[in-house]
Amino acid sequence: MPLEKQTEEQIFLAAQRVFQEKGFAGARMQEIADEADINKSMLHYYYRSKEKLFLEVFQSSVKKVFPQLIAILSSGDELEAKVKKVVEFYYNTFRKNPYLPSFVLHEMNQHPKRFKEFINSQNIRIPKEFAEQLETEIEKGRIMPMKPTHFLINIVSLCLMPVIARTLVQTLFSLDDDDFDAFLAERKELIPKVIFSGVQT
Amino acid sequence: MPLEKQTEEQIFLAAQRVFQEKGFAGARMQEIADEADINKSMLHYYYRSKEKLFLEVFQSSVKKVFPQLIAILSSGDELEAKVKKVVEFYYNTFRKNPYLPSFVLHEMNQHPKRFKEFINSQNIRIPKEFAEQLETEIEKGRIMPMKPTHFLINIVSLCLMPVIARTLVQTLFSLDDDDFDAFLAERKELIPKVIFSGVQT
């Protein structure tokens, strides 16, 4: 087993934990080194600077979320199946990485241009079949008329917000960690129903 | 006109801008001083430390959002009117303070305990009449059955998420600033409809 890869990955995982929790500005190279259980200068040996290490973590975080979302939207599934898969995917991903969405959103807002360039470089785009599929469902009366942008943002909002605002939700509703897990699980069932609750007549 | 108040407020407003945009860790006392157009030591003269200045800004930001939300939920209005008022309130507030929600969520997650204590000290609680009101609407079949917690989180999610994820929305959907404003305005009409779109039969 190659030792160097082990160390490099150890560093990367530690950096991921620290950056995702504290953000770029709040993270300390020393803390990452401690978390990785190595000397601080190793960070610079494998990743030349804080900036570079951060970028790898950030871009990997973005790649964990968007390509999968696009893949689901691009598949041949029915719209309802897609929505269910998106909800399921977010639920699974963020139960394991609770800081991920908050982290990406925060850092994205710190450097919008950099983010835009990265997204474009990765060819991340909403598939246009998705819009057509939605149009069909609207005609069938299963969804109230709205632009695809709104439809997508609605789904993502309902999934992400509780995770991002976890502290708030737990505070306002007096939920301990188990309660919160249950709360998220309930939403997994609820969100598709809200999205497909039919039109108002 | 008292000069001291002017300077103090100047500092506070500058701190608000810088902290809301960069967060506590990313904010620099020098930048706040520059933004307030005063010497750096004035910051410490009026607010003893970065921490103290930050706390004032953070707590004031929280107070800008929650009491008003609670007030709307506690009023004697119909449920639908309440929802419309919440949507309207968020729309107006965050059009003027686009970094506010992101800021509060980020810092809240950095210090959950501190946040909980503050919320409790402010007696911020979801009024219980709200739950009863929702129960009535569910019985009338205007809303699908769900716990009040989910109902509230749904509304807040649909309102806040686009603001928090502004960069993402603009990137994915190629919206310039005017397009984005229009997008938010559309949501002001859309969100109450989505919330009250009736039950699936």
Next chain:
DNA sequence: ATTTTATTCAACCAAATGGTTGAACTATAT
């Protein structure tokens, strides 16, 4: 008018922080 208090700021300080260096050590190739 004079003392006292509040306000402002340039210069300074100590600690934290990202980053470097050079020597020691290990593994691999020849």
Next chain:
DNA sequence: ATATAGTTCAACCATTTGGTTGAATAAAAT
């Protein structure tokens, strides 16, 4: 075995950053 390349780390460095000081100035109180 020896040379080469890769890996590790303690000690060090330069800069940034939050914070202090003391003197100057303005305002208020006596």
